[in-house]
Amino acid sequence: MQRIGVFVCWCGTNIAATVDVKAVAEAARKEPGVVFATDYQYMCSEAGQKLIRDAIAEHKLTGVVICSCSPRMHEATFRKTVEAAGLNPYMLEVANIREQCSWIHKDRTEATEKAVVLARTAIAKVSLNVPLTAGESPVTKRALVIGGGIAGIQSALDIADAGYEVDIVEKQPTIGGKMTQIDKTFPTLDCAACILTPKMVDAAQHEKITIYSYSEVTEVTGFVGAFKARIKRKARFVDETKCTGCGECTSKCPSKKNKNEFNLGLDNRTAIYIPFAQAVPKVAVIDAESCIKKKTGKCGLCQKICGAGAIDYEQKDEYIEREYGAIVVATGYNPIDLAKYDEYAYSQSPDVVTSLELERLMNAAGPTKGTLLRPSDGTHPHTIVFIQCVGSRCDDARGKPYCSKICCMYTAKHAMLIREKYPDTEVHVFYIDVRTPGKNFDEFYRRAVEQYGVDYIKGMVGKVVPHDGKLLVQGSDLIANEQVRIEADMVVLAAAIEPDKSARSIATMLTASIDTNDFFTEAHPKLRPVESPTAGVFLSGVCQGPKDIPETVAQASACAAKVIGLLAKDKLKGNPCVAHVNEEMCNGCSTCEKVCPYGAITYQDKEFRVPGPKRTEIRRVASVNEAVCQGCGACTVACMSGAMDIKGFANKQIFAEVDAICR
Amino acid sequence: MQIKIDENGNFKPTIVAFCCNWCSYAGADLAGTSRLSYPANVKIVRVPCSCRVNPLFILRAFQRGADGVILCGCHPGDCHYTTGNYYTRRRMTLLFNMLDYLGIERDRTRVEWVSAAEGAKMARVMNEFVARICELGENKRLEDLRCKKSLEE
Ligand code: FES
Numbered sequence: 082m083q084r085i086g087v088f089v090c091w092c093g094t095n096i097a098a099t100v101d102v103k104a105v106a107e108a109a110r111k112e113p114g115v116v117f118a119t120d121y122q123y124m125c126s127e128a129g130q131k132l133i134r135d136a137i138a139e140h141k142l143t144g145v146v147i148c149s150c151s152p153r154m155h156e157a158t159f160r161k162t163v164e165a166a167g168l169n170p171y172m173l174e175v176a177n178i179r180e181q182c183s184w185i186h187k188d189r190t191e192a193t194e195k196a197v198v199l200a201r202t203a204i205a206k207v208s209l210n211v212p213l214t215a216g217e218s219p220v221t222k223r224a225l226v227i228g229g230g231i232a233g234i235q236s237a238l239d240i241a242d243a244g245y246e247v248d249i250v251e252k253q254p255t256i257g258g259k260m261t262q263i264d265k266t267f268p269t270l271d272c273a274a275c276i277l278t279p280k281m282v283d284a285a286q287h288e289k290i291t292i293y294s295y296s297e298v299t300e301v302t303g304f305v306g307a308f309k310a311r312i313k314r315k316a317r318f319v320d321e322t323k324c325t326g327c328g329e330c331t332s333k334c335p336s337k338k339n340k341n342e343f344n345l346g347l348d349n350r351t352a353i354y355i356p357f358a359q360a361v362p363k364v365a366v367i368d369a370e371s372c373i374k375k376k377t378g379k380c381g382l383c384q385k386i387c388g389a390g391a392i393d394y395e396q397k398d399e400y401i402e403r404e405y406g407a408i409v410v411a412t413g414y415n416p417i418d419l420a421k422y423d424e425y426a427y428s429q430s431p432d433v434v435t436s437l438e439l440e441r442l443m444n445a446a447g448p449t450k451g452t453l454l455r456p457s458d459g460t461h462p463h464t465i466v467f468i469q470c471v472g473s474r475c476d477d478a479r480g481k482p483y484c485s486k487i488c489c490m491y492t493a494k495h496a497m498l499i500r501e502k503y504p505d506t507e508v509h510v511f512y513i514d515v516r517t518p519g520k521n522f523d524e525f526y527r528r529a530v531e532q533y534g535v536d537y538i539k540g541m542v543g544k545v546v547p548h549d550g551k552l553l554v555q556g557s558d559l560i561a562n563e564q565v566r567i568e569a570d571m572v573v574l575a576a577a578i579e580p581d582k583s584a585r586s587i588a589t590m591l592t593a594s595i596d597t598n599d600f601f602t603e604a605h606p607k608l609r610p611v612e613s614p615t616a617g618v619f620l621s622g623v624c625q626g627p628k629d630i631p632e633t634v635a636q637a638s639a640c641a642a643k644v645i646g647l648l649a650k651d652k653l654k655g656n657p658c659v660a661h662v663n664e665e666m667c668n669g670c671s672t673c674e675k676v677c678p679y680g681a682i683t684y685q686d687k688e689f690r691v692p693g694p695k696r697t698e699i700r701r702v703a704s705v706n707e708a709v710c711q712g713c714g715a716c717t718v719a720c721m722s723g724a725m726d727i728k729g730f731a732n733k734q735i736f737a738e739v740d741a742i743c744r
Numbered sequence: 745m746q747i748k749i750d751e752n753g754n755f756k757p758t759i760v761a762f763c764c765n766w767c768s769y770a771g772a773d774l775a776g777t778s779r780l781s782y783p784a785n786v787k788i789v790r791v792p793c794s795c796r797v798n799p800l801f802i803l804r805a806f807q808r809g810a811d812g813v814i815l816c817g818c819h820p821g822d823c824h825y826t827t828g829n830y831y832t833r834r835r836m837t838l839l840f841n842m843l844d845y846l847g848i849e850r851d852r853t854r855v856e857w858v859s860a861a862e863g864a865k866m867a868r869v870m871n872e873f874v875a876r877i878c879e880l881g882e883n884k885r886l887e888d889l890r891c892k893k894s895l896e897e
């Protein structure tokens with residue numbers, strides 16, 4: 082018989098305000114096997130943990146039940162506590178009387194009653210616990226970074242600087258991400274390229290970093306410390322090892338009318354192209370859809386011209402497979418599609434642009450070489466209207482419920498830059514709220530208003546109507562309480578940002594979770610912000626939530642620190658709650674093998690003692706590879722003879738829990 | 745033996761909820777963190793994956809006097825163990841059909857997919873489920889009186 086101790090936590094008033102903790106301890110004391118029960122203000126504090134350790138020693142406890150917050154919060158903490166007192170860490174169960182009781186029920190009697198049931202359920206379970214020891218598995222000392230924007234680059238650089246191999250997989254032909262398209266950065270107004278491109282080069286030259294550009298991760302298997310990824314290297318029809326990036330081919334290619342993605346379609350590029358001058362790797366790529374040779378078989382001009390002999394029209398997609406200890410997700414974001422916002426005439430007039438398009442229109446390497454000109458007729462705009470929160474903080478299905486966070490600041494930046502360069506241009510900004518928390522952010526915004534005379538109008542725009550080469554903007558000024566009409570030359574929309582489309586499939590591939598907006602979920606919103614709940618998967622940058630560049634870089638480095646901490650270990654303690662086969666009962670039918678998603682089950686011929694003259698017989702029985710088994714339990718249900726069970730979540734234990742609830 | 749009638753004479757059902765550790769249990773925690781309430785009748789049993797739930801667990805709950813059993817897992821395709829909830833879906837369809845055949849009302853059992861981000865869905869599902877069980881009343885069909893007796897003694 083076990084000697085069980087029950088510890089009821091008040092969690093300050095979080096639990097104690099709705100649950101009568103004394104009554105819970107009192108009721109627990111009456112349960113079979115319980116030799117000690119008490120309550121305390123904060124069980125997770127050092128004093129609380131000491132109380133547990135002392136009680137284990139004093140009452141010779143063999144099992145411990147903690148009634149407190151969710152086991153997802155402090156189970157690991159309390160496992161360490163009981164281990165320090167000499168108990169096996171798996172002789173512990175946590176009854177969740179906070180998230181699943183005190184926080185959701187208001188009635189004290191009802192909540193207390195439920196807490197008593199939850200406590201006795203945990204007691205019933207722990208009386209059937211057995212000591213478990215975790216197996217160990219080795220750690221592959223290499224990290225995979227999915228996404229080569231500033232987040233991915235920063236994480237990769239930090240991990241590589243610590244001495245570990247890193248592979249960056251980027252789906253575009255070059256690394257650099259969104260930041261390459263940005264002109265200047267707030268609040269310092271330094272040029273994005275000047276601070277980003279050196280980092281791109283650092284990454285390319287780092288001996289520990291391998292960049293797979295124009296590549297995608299297509300499959301991930303395995304688990305923390307031992308992931309296996311399959312990477313598809315899309316055919317770029319140019320041999321990366323031979324191309325020198327001279328650009329000769331791009332100047333001669335006859336297929337010239339293709340939308341230039343880098344400039345967001347504001348100008349054209351050739352079918353063979355290098356995304357931009359500082360691309361890394363600086364290697365050309367052929368867009369098969371517009372290449373005349375690929376389409377008709379005739380042309381082949383670039384091949385003739387290329388001095389390095391790098392062009393290979395027959396190149397095929399290639400797959401490589403590698404092992405990784407940790408995976409960093411840095412898949413970034415995109416502005417939302419504005420097709421649904423037709424009131425702003427985005428699809429009707431080329432002079433209505435998104436903020437990212439404006440970045441290109443103001444950039445020296447952009448389609449207008451940095452002079453701000455109207456896309457429709459190339460004239461200088463004299464009146465520009467900015468519209469904030471297009472699709473952000475939106476309750477209807479068209480937009481996003483969240484604040485995209487970066488728009489207030491970049492609009493202030495745009496307004497300021499325009500007023501500085503073209504003092505004759507009027508700038509109006511329609512806003513709902515101006516949100517500028519951040520170092521030197523509010524000062525920056527005030528400078529835009531006070532020093533540069535940007536006209537901020539609190540209110541929304543109802544309609545933008547293209548008329549006679551102009552754009553009629555109709556909005557409301559909520560402070561003056563009047564309608565405003567502005568005849569503008571250009572309208573700039575601060576489109577909401579959303580996670581990259583690949584987030585969903587990557588989350589599924591990694592079995593990491595994403596929220597309803599497709600942002601990756603962190604293991605804990607406050608205490609573990611850069612880890613995914615899936616062990617070994619880490620989050621860097623906007624894939625986790627809207628962020629500006631400094632925040633992204635900070636998070637990327639934090640993420641790298643976590644990865645380094647993982648890769649520094651030689652062995653990882655596994656999860657001991659894995660499948661276990663009762664060989665006496667197993668009849669070797671192979672059903673479990675078929676449902677196991679990890680291939681952890683194999684079969685062996687074993688000799689068993691039997692009654693009768695033969696004394697022994699050889700039977701085929703299942704055997705579980707504990708290092709591979711993840712403990713899902715699919716086999717336990719599939720097993721027809723009841724030979725399969727999961728340690729820590731055994732059939733007997735779950736039956737006991739059900740019984741305790743229904744008692 | 746639980747008293748299933750409260751002081752106002754209303755039926756108080758016993759409800760067992762199996763939640764997979766990775767999505768639904770976390771979803772229930774999120775309902776808690778967001779202070780979204782659902783009836784206290786619901787008691788959650790944490791299992792590694794929805795596919796850990798043996799149909800026998802559900803039968804056992806009914807035998808022991810549960811009035812409703814709900815099973816929550818990750819959305820199809822999102823199972824932490826990739827395929828676990830597909831097994832769950834198939835197994836439970838079979839079991840629920842069989843229960844129906846045995847005269848246990850179909851609505852006493854339910855499978856729901858609740859992700860870690862869906863605290864609100866968790867609360868809504870539980871509220872709806874409890875309301876439905878209250879309508880159905882006490883489950884007498886499978887209750888095994890012998891087990892009850894031996895427990896009481
Ligand atoms: S882990 Fe949630 S259903 Fe499998």
